[in-house]
Amino acid sequence: MLPPRYNVLGVGVHALDLARATRLVIETSATPRSGYVCVADARSIIETRDDPALREIFNQAFLVTTDGMPLVWRGPPGTQRVYGPDLLLAVCDAGRASGLRHYFYGGAPGVATDLAAKLSQRFPGLAVAGTHTPPYRELTAEEENVLIADIATARPHVVWVGISTPKQERFMARLAPRLEAGLLIGVGAAFDFHSGRIAQAPRWIQRIGFEWLYRICREPGRLGPRYLRTHPRFFWLMLRELLTGRS
Known part of the structure; x- marks a missing residue:
């Protein structure tokens, strides 16, 4: 189930x-x-x-x-x-x-x-x-x-x-x-x-929710524009939903 x-x-x-x-x-x-x-x-x-x-x-x-x-x-x-x-x-x-x-x-x-x-x-x-x-x-x-x-x-x-x-x-x-x-x-x-091509974020960084920032620091040219476009918007929408009930 x-x-x-x-x-x-x-x-x-x-x-x-x-x-x-x-x-x-x-x-x-x-x-x-x-x-x-x-x-x-x-x-x-x-x-x-x-x-x-x-x-x-x-x-x-x-x-x-x-x-x-x-x-x-x-x-x-x-x-x-x-x-x-x-x-x-x-x-x-x-x-x-x-x-x-x-x-x-x-x-x-x-x-x-x-x-x-x-x-x-x-x-x-x-x-x-x-x-x-x-x-x-x-x-x-x-x-x-x-x-x-x-x-x-x-x-x-x-x-x-x-x-x-x-x-x-x-x-x-x-x-x-x-x-x-x-x-x-x-x-x-x-x-x-897992192939060893790219290093993973340490577990403590994963636990606090900042793996995305770690990855930006590792690959700023490729991942910076991608994450900086999506993550601030995600947190704003979640905050708006929490405060107003609107998703």
Whole structure:
């Protein structure tokens, strides 16, 4: 049974913790047409404010997890962070007992294969069904058909997608109905973190909700404009909702 959703500026986010999210992913991943999982943070919530189609994609997801701490603070008592990189590790670890098969799609050239190798070393017995590095553009219809055929041949239970928000959510929503089985999970920067390409923020920075600022300091040219456009707006809208009840 799925946990209840709570509203964050129009997006229904599931109130759960990492252990429960891991169990739900493992239990659901082998079922036909199992759908996709979105990990939500302040930036993705703001993206949905400007794109109703994207908001519908989030609201139609099998799970929407609390990737960002501000969403945890907004949730009901007992809500904990379900961070994409942590969910990836937890599912890879716990899924070994049932032979869960993993497919890694995303990242720059070499990142998906490095990620699979590092995870296999960290979790002996991990079943890697395949990896795929997409181009830095939308797939053509032919490329998408080839990818779907490759996934069908690989027979993964989970397809991990690391191509950033909102591109990965649109991709998962488009692909999910075309796959006969398997759960797609968009984890964005988790590919770069766990392959060793980019350093993660220390846990204490994550806990106080300033991972976004840490990442701006690490990659100001790429991430500065993105986060400075979305995060102040998110906090203003949340404050307005708290004071006036208007979302």
